[in-house]
Amino acid sequence: MTTTPSNSDRLRLIKLIHVARRELQMDEDTYRLMLAAMPGLDGATSTAKLNVPKLHLVLEQLKAKGFKVRPNNKGKRPVAADPWSKKIRSLWLTLRDQGALRDSSEEALVKFVHGQTGAHALQWLDAKQAHQVIESLKQWIARKEQVGA
Template identity: 70%
Template sequence: MSAMTSSNPDRLRYIKLIHVARRELRMDDDTYRMMLAGMNGLDGATSTADLSVPNLVKVLEQLKQRGFKVRPNAAGKRPKANDEQSKKIRSLWLTLHGLGAVRDPSEEALGKFVLSMTKVSALQWLTAVQASRVIENLKQWQSRVTHKEGV
């Protein structure tokens, strides 16, 4: 693994998009590497493994200029996280909705809440520590709401 490889979900998402773009544009390996080598600001890198997130964005933009169009995946949604912590987070979120503290009970709204707390936009990508923090935050929120209303 290179020094650039990290657990940054944006980085992984851009790398996957770049590979999808290459496939859709029918770009062979040599052509792709030549494109990278010829791009300004990439310091001659010929692999996504060597690129930072801002440079991955530049590569994706270059592929868009060549005709690639980013589309949502098949259903436009990713499958829901199904681990125990994610189920607990979702349950607390829906409970808060039932108590009137959360306006929008959707998975998308929950994702935005999780993002604001953890800088991670989907339950699937949370570490156990991050998920625990979200759970504790939701429990405290629920406690404040039920205590205030005397429920």
């Protein structure tokens, strides 16, 4: 079974509505009464057969009751902000600007750093490893400039 974009949006909205209901500590009866009383839902007491625009109405109603949508950051590591990481990222973006990178994303940078040091994140670099990565990137930039000159 393939999922169409509108169907995936619909399923995402239904999940989000149920998260909102749980976070607002809304019991089943209160939730169904809220749905039944909402204008535009034609007395529906369940999200099962509602279309995407009507699901947006339900979500907006739950937001009005205090629900706040938070981004899903599962599996995402915060971006390192220490001076070494900033320098490494700056050099990486210099290589991007020189056209030396096929993929200039943060994930590609982390893979490069891992290949150089074995560390799986910029935050985990010690001073010696950070220096190693910085020098390696500087040498790469110098080689790229020599070829371009």
